[in-house]
Amino acid sequence: MALERFSGAAEYVLIPTLAVALSLFLFGIFVALFGKNPLDLYFYMYQGAFGSWFSWQNTLTRAAPLILTALCTALPAQLGMVIIGGEGALLVGALSATAAALVMPAAPPVLVQITMAIAGMAGGGLWIALAGSLRHYRGVNETISSLLLVSIALAVLNHLVEGPMRDPTSLNKPSTAAIGAANMIGSIPGTDIHWGLIFGIVAAILAYILIYHTVFGFAARIAGGNIRAAKIVGLPVGRLILITCFLAGAAAGLAGMVEVAAVQGRTNANLAVGYGFTGILVAFLARHNPLAIIPVAILLGGIGASGGLLQRRLGLPDASVLVLQGIIFVTVLASDSLYGRFRFSARKET
Amino acid sequence: MPLDQVSRRRVLQGTAALTLAGTLPLQRAFAKDTVVGFIYVGSRDDYGYNQAHAVGAAALKKLPEIKVIEEEKVPETDAVEKTMESMINLDGATLLFPTSFGYYSPHMVKLANKYPKLRFEHCGGLWGDKDPKNAGSYFGYIDEAQYISGIVAGHMTKSGKLGFVAAKPIPQVLRNINAFAMGARLGNPKATLQVIFTGDWSMPVKEAEATNSLIAQGVDVLTCHVDGPKTVVENASRRGAMVCGYHVNQATLAPNAYLTGAEWNWEELYPRFVKMVVAGESIPNFYRGGLKEGLVKVSPYGRMVSEAARKQADDVKAKLMAGGYAIFQGPLVDNKGKTVIASGTARGQTDPELEKMDYLVEGVIGATS
Numbered sequence: 005m006a007l008e009r010f011s012g013a014a015e016y017v018l019i020p021t022l023a024v025a026l027s028l029f030l031f032g033i034f035v036a037l038f039g040k041n042p043l044d045l046y047f048y049m050y051q052g053a054f055g056s057w058f059s060w061q062n063t064l065t066r067a068a069p070l071i072l073t074a075l076c077t078a079l080p081a082q083l084g085m086v087i088i089g090g091e092g093a094l095l096v097g098a099l100s101a102t103a104a105a106l107v108m109p110a111a112p113p114v115l116v117q118i119t120m121a122i123a124g125m126a127g128g129g130l131w132i133a134l135a136g137s138l139r140h141y142r143g144v145n146e147t148i149s150s151l152l153l154v155s156i157a158l159a160v161l162n163h164l165v166e167g168p169m170r171d172p173t174s175l176n177k178p179s180t181a182a183i184g185a186a187n188m189i190g191s192i193p194g195t196d197i198h199w200g201l202i203f204g205i206v207a208a209i210l211a212y213i214l215i216y217h218t219v220f221g222f223a224a225r226i227a228g229g230n231i232r233a234a235k236i237v238g239l240p241v242g243r244l245i246l247i248t249c250f251l252a253g254a255a256a257g258l259a260g261m262v263e264v265a266a267v268q269g270r271t272n273a274n275l276a277v278g279y280g281f282t283g284i285l286v287a288f289l290a291r292h293n294p295l296a297i298i299p300v301a302i303l304l305g306g307i308g309a310s311g312g313l314l315q316r317r318l319g320l321p322d323a324s325v326l327v328l329q330g331i332i333f334v335t336v337l338a339s340d341s342l343y344g345r346f347r348f349s350a351r352k353e354t
Numbered sequence: 355m356p357l358d359q360v361s362r363r364r365v366l367q368g369t370a371a372l373t374l375a376g377t378l379p380l381q382r383a384f385a386k387d388t389v390v391g392f393i394y395v396g397s398r399d400d401y402g403y404n405q406a407h408a409v410g411a412a413a414l415k416k417l418p419e420i421k422v423i424e425e426e427k428v429p430e431t432d433a434v435e436k437t438m439e440s441m442i443n444l445d446g447a448t449l450l451f452p453t454s455f456g457y458y459s460p461h462m463v464k465l466a467n468k469y470p471k472l473r474f475e476h477c478g479g480l481w482g483d484k485d486p487k488n489a490g491s492y493f494g495y496i497d498e499a500q501y502i503s504g505i506v507a508g509h510m511t512k513s514g515k516l517g518f519v520a521a522k523p524i525p526q527v528l529r530n531i532n533a534f535a536m537g538a539r540l541g542n543p544k545a546t547l548q549v550i551f552t553g554d555w556s557m558p559v560k561e562a563e564a565t566n567s568l569i570a571q572g573v574d575v576l577t578c579h580v581d582g583p584k585t586v587v588e589n590a591s592r593r594g595a596m597v598c599g600y601h602v603n604q605a606t607l608a609p610n611a612y613l614t615g616a617e618w619n620w621e622e623l624y625p626r627f628v629k630m631v632v633a634g635e636s637i638p639n640f641y642r643g644g645l646k647e648g649l650v651k652v653s654p655y656g657r658m659v660s661e662a663a664r665k666q667a668d669d670v671k672a673k674l675m676a677g678g679y680a681i682f683q684g685p686l687v688d689n690k691g692k693t694v695i696a697s698g699t700a701r702g703q704t705d706p707e708l709e710k711m712d713y714l715v716e717g718v719i720g721a722t723s
Binding site: 051052056058059062065066162166167175176177178196198263267268269272273274275277308309312313315316321322 | 723
């Protein structure tokens, strides 16, 4: 029995690892077709992503926002919802956090930072809760509505940044006023990695506990498995949807707050770089398991970090990294069909 | 195979050696191959902003003892900080060109403070007295070239209606629009210039829609200020309109419709910068210039450009090259009838007032907000 459980857990590690290895092999063939040596490719990918402390920091910095935005897709997925609007929640979170900092210029930095985090989470949370309530009350498909809400968030951001919230001195790069150097949250001591990484890891662990070790999470998963059955046994499906969507959006909103408070120092169009969209990829690769999101985000962060080295050393275009991401996505999703088969063979052996 | 093994090992050794070199005084680092890093926000073959810089980088590759490394599609986030550091730590770059406007603050400034012995050169003209001394920001007065394009466009339009596809109503863009319109009205005092703002730097679908809608309104010469003018140039020429290019020469995209264009001349500036660095001189932190200083240029005229257009354009160009000619001089009225530059006032290129431009001049159809 113990062995069976072990082999069950092992396949959750083994299958994705094999899928990623297969993707790297396929990518090697792809690169070889361009006349580059695949061994060079693997070497530079390793060097750029994990080859030194500098490379590790590069990787982890890129992974930080992805953990939080991936949670925006992974949490509603427990209820069977496909939310792909994390980008919108990130932008609204960033805007709310910036606005919060700007209305309290004289407050002590710690207070400003906490308020920014709360404002960012509330903004992002309400944004995705909007998609959730449209689904629950009006029957609007949450995938489409959350995606369209990204465009609305971007339009709102551009409007505010180029209009009411614009810093008049930001002539050629419309931006809000800066939140001030004292209010920046800085890096984890001894590193170049900002606090977003820790926030992300903590949020992922909390999400894991919520989903697998609380009544709320259990109810959410029941509703995700069969929403009619959940209603019949009297589960508050509407409340589950709204709260889960709020928490999901809050994670992405926090990512937006971190981008402002740790990286940009202000809100402008630079924030819309697709962390929310890469987060969808991370969530699907992690099969919506919050703990699995952490290594997957680091893997994708590493691919991003090594992408530059591939361009510089091998002369590969930037799009080659997207090709690799695409191959990984397809092989990992295809490998879904392998689950259970390993366990079956393991059982026969015992 | 063995060759590859060697090259990998050598790369490792090289990395170690260069990291070591980074800690030595700057002159020592420059004594060997100088590694120059270029970072682009978009794709380096976009027939536009990024390609103009890549052409400049390519000019450096011809110089002896210079090694150029490039990375494209780097967003204006901490990703660009990591790219710069990666170029420094893994490739030994000692001179960096982060070429996008949004790379400057806080990203490049942060890195310049962190690596005080290395040199950072940003495109955008943003350097201020409080910024690190090893950082610089250069820019070209490309509105001079737009002015010349405008003269040609004014002569060549039959309908008297010109079109401008623009990204955002920010001072830099407005200055180009106004210069183009004023140039056009030198060639044809009755010409009007209709502007459409797409809202962002790279919006190919909106750029195509804007081009179509301008042509449908009778516009027969178009130009643009977006990151990649390819969409506008190809679409306009396919629909029988003429075009003036921007950023780089797009004549190959539309040989029968390309009149002229306003181009950056980075292929001349970058070798100039690198030679200064190698010679141990310092590049001025704030470096600007126009046609005269060779930072911008005008595309060669297309075959269809008339004699009269060539003559007037060449005359004005000669005046700009000679210096002392102000494009923006009073009395200048905006398109709402308000006087924006009083009679008798001439605003030369270096006038800081022009950096705050928030109006469209008379003859431009469109609004800044």
